[in-house]
Amino acid sequence: MYSFNSRVRYSEVNKDKKLDLTSIINYFQDCSTFQSEDIGMGLSYLENRNRIWLLNGWQIQVNRYPSLGETITTGTWAYDFKSMYGYRNFIIKDSNNEICAAANSIWVLLDTLTHRPVRITDDDIGRYYMEEKYDMEYAPRKIPIPENLKNYDSFTVVRSNIDTNNHVNNGQYIKMAEEYLPLGFKIRQLRAEYRMSAVLGDTIVPMVSEKKNLCSVVLADTNGNPYTIIEFER
Template sequence: MNYSFNSRVRYSETGEDGRLTLPGALNYFQDCCTFQAESIGLGMEVLKARDRAWFLSSWQVIVDEYPAMGTEIKITTAPYDFKGFMGMRNFTIETADGRLLAWANSNWTNLIISKGIPARLTPADTDNYVLSKKMEMDYAPRKISLPDDMISQEPFQVQKHHLDTNHHVNNCQYICMAEDFLPEKFKVYQMRAEYKMQAKLGDMICPKTKVESGKVVVSLDDEKGKPYAIVELAEK
């Protein structure tokens, strides 16, 4: 079953152009599925008591139009499949009159918090959800191939403001890190992200980048070269 909430684009969610940023859109999506989980009795505290949590495995997000500050919007999420230890969700952002601005697909892994390993889904995890029909969109592969000849960038350390309630770098923070390597006036139409490991406070992020025509790929690695997250940003 779809779940929606209404909002208005705030000044604090906009960039230099006065429009909602890509991280702002991602935060709306994340808030929407969190609100749905709370509304059906499967919120964070309930999952935590069972030593469970949902972690994002991958994003595919398309933003056709970034709404301006003050725009009335509706954010919707629709879980459409559970399989093994994975859950799949679509998202949309629309104007008040129903014009589609952004849409997304996402894959989530149910983890045992204390062990950091996937947990096979049970009725306790899924029965409160009513699945929706999978959205019609051009689905990209979940995995992102790294191009050759990526260029190493200056490493930096994970700070407190990067963390979320799970004490790991929040999924949206990796996108913010990747956006720092975009060329001037690069407008993201499609963002894909693949999350591989969880970075914690004090860990070093060692970025590698490749700028191609209309596309930038960023691998955010640990000090041994293993990626925490891979992000692909593409123009229309």
């Protein structure tokens, strides 16, 4: 497992002084980026080969949200590569080695010239060490679009939403979607499926479905085609 240590910062907590979900996702993304950079297969390596890894889906389970100032360890490892897909687990542990959050993620290798997925080769993954997959109940990759969606006012993608791939960052979609959760909704599990990449200036139409313990948010274009489908479970 590749890992790094940190403390929960004030800029990462919510009104309850707890690490928020977007910050958990940022820790996960940073951890995988650090690993790739440290083994020489980071952003520059990918750019030189006209490749990028795009996130296809998250499944994140939260046992507890670490508190302000708490020491945490974020870890990640790859557990499988098949065809165009890479599979990676993440964890956040506290100082007692208790798991605060764990995640499964699915990535797609994309050719930046053709904008199409490509088959993974040893040149793409040769320096990653694979480990056993994390012991959790794995949900399906695909998330069905729920019925009886309620539309909300659309908004425009701004510069602060954009990452190094010139797309809306994975965590930004989650932050957008959280705005439509009922008050007091404490997230126990998140599932997200990314279908299209929104870019600067795109219009996003939020559509929401609420059930007893589930809130689904579809962030779509003006034709109703989903950029992302996000399922929050309390």
